[in-house]
Amino acid sequence: MEMEKIKLNIGAGITYIPGFINIDVLSHADICLDLNKDRLPFKDNSVEVVFSYHTLEHIKNYIYALKEIHRVLKHRGKLFLGLPYVSSTRYHLVNPYHYHNFNEYSFDFFDPDKLLGSAGEPFQIMFKQVFCKFHYVGMFKYLPLILKNWCRFHLLNVVRKIDVGLLAIKDKTDIPVVTKALSKEMKKEFETYLKARKKYTE
Secondary structure, eight states, X not given: OOOOOOEEEETOTTEEOTXXXXXXXXXXXXXXOOTTTOOOSSOTTOEEEEEEESOGXXXXXXXXXXXXXXXXXXXXXXXXXXXXXXXOIIIIITOTXXXXXXXXXXXGGGXXXXXXXXXXXXXXXXXXXXXXXXXXXXXXXXXXHHHHHHHHHHOSSSEEEXXXXXXXXXXXXXXXXXXXXHHHHHHHHHHHHHHHOEETTO
């Protein structure tokens, strides 16, 4: 008999995802804890999927939270994140509850093929980024890709937020190869979970 796959929704807030274990500092969540300091109550390598939508930027001890997420995820387990974009002054940089900045390169520091180890970190959290989807604002949505890229690198308030899909790496001899098919598959899975969220009052 196949064991039920464990899926976590971290930072559920006022929403939950049916079929997931919903985790938050708020008492109405399935599990109430503070990821600044509390361990996730799951065994190492036991979780298939972690979904966390606009939560990591609110956690002061973000590296500890990411370390815990990596610990419980299986090798090639999926981590889906919604995050504010670093150069959004209207929605992100002015928000007093946001402690961290993110862009398309943020997770290179956890990729063994990129910047992992370059910061002299005493531990290794390993992820491979599969996709990064940009949510452009206003007229920037309609520009050709080459102009979108230029504007994103040189201007403020071009992108409001990003969606990111990562695979946990536990075995350096089995680093996933990112393909267009895998990226498309994980983007679709992200959208499925995002649309499945429900408010606790519903």
